[in-house]
Amino acid sequence: MGQFVTEIKSGGGIAVDDTIQVKGYETKAGSRILEGFRPLFSAEAVERLERAGYDIAGKSAVGEFGLDLLGEFAYGAETCDTLRGAAAELVAAGTVKGALCVDLNGTPRRAAALSGVDFLKPTYGTVSRYGVIPCACSGEQIGVAAKTAGGVRELLRVVAGHDPKDGTSLPAETYDYHDGKAAPGMRVGIVKELYGAASDEQKARVTACAERLRGMGVAVDEIALPLADAARTAWNLCLCAETCNNVSRYDGVKFGYRSPDYRNIDELYVNSRTEGLNFLTKFVILYGSDVLSKGRYFTCYDKALKVRRLVAEQVKALFKDYDALLCPACSETEYRPYDIKDAFMTVFAESLFTAVPNLTGIPAMVSGGVQFMADALRDSDLLNLAEALEGGNAS
Amino acid sequence: MKYEAVIGLETHVELATKSKIFCACGGHSTKGEPNTRVCPACAGMPGMLPVTNKRVVELAMRAGILLNCDISRYTTFDKKSYYYPDLPCSYQITQWFHPICRNGSVEVTTKDGTRTIGIKQIHMEEDAGKLVHDDWTETTLVDFNRTSVPLIEIVSKPDFRTADEVMAYLEKLKTMFRFANISECEEGAMRCDVNISIRPEGSEELGVRTEIKNMSSLSSIRRAIQYETARHLDAVERGTETLVQETRRWDDVKGRTFSMRNKETAADYRYFPDPNLMPILIGDDWLQRVRDTMPASVEEKTAEYQSKGLSEKEIASLTSERALCDLFDAVTALGRDPKDTASWILTECGGILRKHGQVMSELQITPERLSRIMEKVSGNEINRAAGRKVLEAVLYEDADPDAYCEAHNLGAQGDADAVRQVVLKVLDATPNAVKDYLGGKKKAFQALFGGCMKELKGNGDPQVIRALLEEELSKR
Numbered sequence: 067m068g069q070f071v072t073e074i075k076s077g078g079g080i081a082v083d084d085t086i087q088v089k090g091y092e093t094k095a096g097s098r099i100l101e102g103f104r105p106l107f108s109a110e111a112v113e114r115l116e117r118a119g120y121d122i123a124g125k126s127a128v129g130e131f132g133l134d135l136l137g138e139f140a141y142g143a144e145t146c147d148t149l150r151g152a153a154a155e156l157v158a159a160g161t162v163k164g165a166l167c168v169d170l171n172g173t174p175r176r177a178a179a180l181s182g183v184d185f186l187k188p189t190y191g192t193v194s195r196y197g198v199i200p201c202a203c204s205g206e207q208i209g210v211a212a213k214t215a216g217g218v219r220e221l222l223r224v225v226a227g228h229d230p231k232d233g234t235s236l237p238a239e240t241y242d243y244h245d246g247k248a249a250p251g252m253r254v255g256i257v258k259e260l261y262g263a264a265s266d267e268q269k270a271r272v273t274a275c276a277e278r279l280r281g282m283g284v285a286v287d288e289i290a291l292p293l294a295d296a297a298r299t300a301w302n303l304c305l306c307a308e309t310c311n312n313v314s315r316y317d318g319v320k321f322g323y324r325s326p327d328y329r330n331i332d333e334l335y336v337n338s339r340t341e342g343l344n345f346l347t348k349f350v351i352l353y354g355s356d357v358l359s360k361g362r363y364f365t366c367y368d369k370a371l372k373v374r375r376l377v378a379e380q381v382k383a384l385f386k387d388y389d390a391l392l393c394p395a396c397s398e399t400e401y402r403p404y405d406i407k408d409a410f411m412t413v414f415a416e417s418l419f420t421a422v423p424n425l426t427g428i429p430a431m432v433s434g435g436v437q438f439m440a441d442a443l444r445d446s447d448l449l450n451l452a453e454a455l456e457g458g459n460a461s
Numbered sequence: 462m463k464y465e466a467v468i469g470l471e472t473h474v475e476l477a478t479k480s481k482i483f484c485a486c487g488g489h490s491t492k493g494e495p496n497t498r499v500c501p502a503c504a505g506m507p508g509m510l511p512v513t514n515k516r517v518v519e520l521a522m523r524a525g526i527l528l529n530c531d532i533s534r535y536t537t538f539d540k541k542s543y544y545y546p547d548l549p550c551s552y553q554i555t556q557w558f559h560p561i562c563r564n565g566s567v568e569v570t571t572k573d574g575t576r577t578i579g580i581k582q583i584h585m586e587e588d589a590g591k592l593v594h595d596d597w598t599e600t601t602l603v604d605f606n607r608t609s610v611p612l613i614e615i616v617s618k619p620d621f622r623t624a625d626e627v628m629a630y631l632e633k634l635k636t637m638f639r640f641a642n643i644s645e646c647e648e649g650a651m652r653c654d655v656n657i658s659i660r661p662e663g664s665e666e667l668g669v670r671t672e673i674k675n676m677s678s679l680s681s682i683r684r685a686i687q688y689e690t691a692r693h694l695d696a697v698e699r700g701t702e703t704l705v706q707e708t709r710r711w712d713d714v715k716g717r718t719f720s721m722r723n724k725e726t727a728a729d730y731r732y733f734p735d736p737n738l739m740p741i742l743i744g745d746d747w748l749q750r751v752r753d754t755m756p757a758s759v760e761e762k763t764a765e766y767q768s769k770g771l772s773e774k775e776i777a778s779l780t781s782e783r784a785l786c787d788l789f790d791a792v793t794a795l796g797r798d799p800k801d802t803a804s805w806i807l808t809e810c811g812g813i814l815r816k817h818g819q820v821m822s823e824l825q826i827t828p829e830r831l832s833r834i835m836e837k838v839s840g841n842e843i844n845r846a847a848g849r850k851v852l853e854a855v856l857y858e859d860a861d862p863d864a865y866c867e868a869h870n871l872g873a874q875g876d877a878d879a880v881r882q883v884v885l886k887v888l889d890a891t892p893n894a895v896k897d898y899l900g901g902k903k904k905a906f907q908a909l910f911g912g913c914m915k916e917l918k919g920n921g922d923p924q925v926i927r928a929l930l931e932e933e934l935s936k937r
């Protein structure tokens with residue numbers, strides 16, 4: 067498994083998700099609606115890699131706009147079932163040294179957990195989103211996949227940094243990847259609500275990890291994050307609203323797919339979008355359109371923004387006592403095929419494990435099949451924890 | 462029964478910024494061939510992120526200060542969604558929840574007196590592109606030059622009662638905004654939506670309201686208001702039709718308004734805060750800086766020019782254009798006499814522009830060059846007629862005053878006219894020496910010659926001076 071949709075340079079280098087633009091190479095974001103779209107510029111993260119001497123190996127496959135679980139519902143995926151978790155699989159197979167993936171609703175974290183590689187979704191605002199095909203701008207974030215935490219740290223240092231082209235980019239002096247705490251002496255809390263919702267195999271992974279941490283002098287106990295469920299709802303609501311708005315630019319007028327069948331401008335819009343977008347995206351658009359509508363804005367969208375603030379406060383309070391949170395990255399240890407008609411609810415269910423970092427902007431790292439979260443800008447603590455668990459090669 | 466009209470205005474004004482509101486493209490909507498002032502951001506390409514042009518915020522604050530508004534300390538940008546081919550992202554970035562200015566007022570004066578018009582709010586937003594319908598090929602083309610050009614929308618309270626008041630208000634905004642460098646207010650850079658209803662005079666209740674969208678010429682706005690008021694009156698008094706709340710379009714050729722069906726009013730724009738644009742916090746320091754750097758108002762300039770001895774007429778002409786005031790101020794700052802400067806700008810520059818079929822607002826000259834020409838004339842290096850000639854060359858051939866004089870042999874060395882003026886001046890000023898010379902004292906010639914050289918600051922050609930002196934003396 068693991069496939070490029072566009073191979074740029076063979077023989078190693080870095081894979082870049084097809085939701086991230088590389089100048090001159092078709093960027094479809096897994097969707098027919100962007101067929102033939104060749105961006106005029108590269109993403110800032112890609113530019114930084116190239117400036118530092120890394121080769122871009124190719125564009126790794128993603129599901130349409132990265133909205134599905136693992137990339138299973140990409141345009142063209144009907145004829146090819148090797149697209150799932152493409153970037154993580156390419157890393158696992160050693161085809162590439164690392165990968166840049168957009169974490170919109172946990173996809174790269176799930177993929178890393180299933181493929182056994184490391185992935186860090188860094189603090190929101192530390193890696194520029196300039197050049198990312200946008201869906202939910204308030205929480206999506208480019209992250210880094212690599213075989214080891216050391217590999218993640220190396221690439222993150224290259225791609226992170228202030229970018230004036232991204233208005234939400236943080237000033238560079240607020241973070242660095244070498245100031246982390248040493249793992250021994252840390253306090254880690256297992257998130258009860260997320261642990262409890264996972265399969266027995268997943269629970270066993272978390273428990274085994276906790277044991278190893280204790281063995282190296284890390285204090286581990288169970289903590290409660292009562293708003294975990296509300297956080298999932300709030301994030302999916304924001305995601306749908308923002309995605310609905312952002313994908314409205316694909317209207318068949320300027321670039322990408324245009325239906326050959328129209329007699330007027332309304333038909334051009336409707337037919338191009340009907341033929342160009344998949345069932346899941348349409349579901350997201352309808353849901354997002356609904357929560358932003360006049361009658362629902364204050365009962366839905368505005369409420370989600372309030373929940374967002376509450377969750378951030380609850381998480382902030384936890385990090386007064388804990389250095390990191392430990393939980394599964396997904397409910398099961400294996401992928402089970404399902405029908406696209408159930409995709410919206412399936413992704414919604416699974417995002418219970420991944421929503422809090424997207425909603426609040428805190429960093430989250432998957433390593434050894436489990437997930438850690440830390441306070442904003444404490445990405446290096448996560449890297450240190452993962453390195454300690456990977457044994458010996460801590461820097 | 463006597464009725465009165467209740468009119469409210471939404472006025473869109475294009476801001477005079479160098480670049481667009483969220484990208485680095487040039488900000489002027491009317492310049493350039495179609496689609497030459499666009500970048501991936503304002504063309505709606507995915508992956509580009511908006512970054513707020515700070516100048517836009519400052520100009521909006523400036524407008525708010527002029528219109529006596531409260532300036533919000535917390536202001537946000539929101540997205541407004543709708544599909545139209547001139548809108549590349551299918552959403553417009555505007556301000557819905559927290560506009561930058563609120564609760565202002567402005568006084569308007571008509572022949573019937575002065576009234577205060579309330580300002581509900583001012584908000585910032587980006588403009589959309591332009592559709593060009595080509596009847597020949599039956600196609601519609603899109604020009605994105607105007608997308609993301611910064612606008613402010615000034616929403617008045619429904620405080621107008623007559624078309625005259627609306628005209629006075631718009632004229633006043635135009636003068637104020639031009640003078641404060643907020644907007645150039647050129648043709649099409651100011652567009653209005655007008656809300657109208659009528660009610661019995663003295664009543665507090667509002668009648669059925671209609672909105673006429675998107676008018677940019679003052680005469681259309683006046684005619685549309687007059688037409689629509691009459692239509693409402695006919696409907697209410699004579700029952701000619703039943704009024705419905707709707708959006709209408711003004712047809713300037715037919716001279717009437719038409720219903721735009723209910724398409725526009727039925728739209729749900731699904732506003733929400735733009736997560737890519739952080740809320741803007743306006744602190745005391747920033748607000749004070751904007752206040753401190755506000756260009757002087759017409760009233761302040763008038764007082765200043767009065768104290769410099771300019772006539773009412775000169776003051777009125779200069780203050781009709783911010784650029785003329787700036788030129789005047791810069792030239793006088795270079796040491797030129799205020800009265801003389803006003804005359805050079807208004808009479809000389811004005812005359813030459815008129816000759817070329819241009820108006821004062823098109824005047825383009827650097828203060829240094831104008832000052833140099835004035836210096837040459839007042840220093841008798843060249844006479845005023847020659848000065849005019851140089852000025853024309855500076856204005857229309859981009860000539861440098863000194864280089865032009867040299868190339869065309871103007872100035873004391875070659876310009877016999879100018880030297881003759883000096884000679885005559887010296888002869889008139891020293892009648893005794895003239896009398897002596899004419900009486901046979903040839904030595905007096907040296908004194909007269911020396912006087913001319915002195916007047917010409919040593920720049921005169923002795924041979925020319927001598928010849929002219931002899932010539933003029935022979936006439937006496």
Ligand SMILES: [Zn+2]
Pocket residue numbers: 481484485486498499500501502503504609
């Ligand atoms: Zn632009």
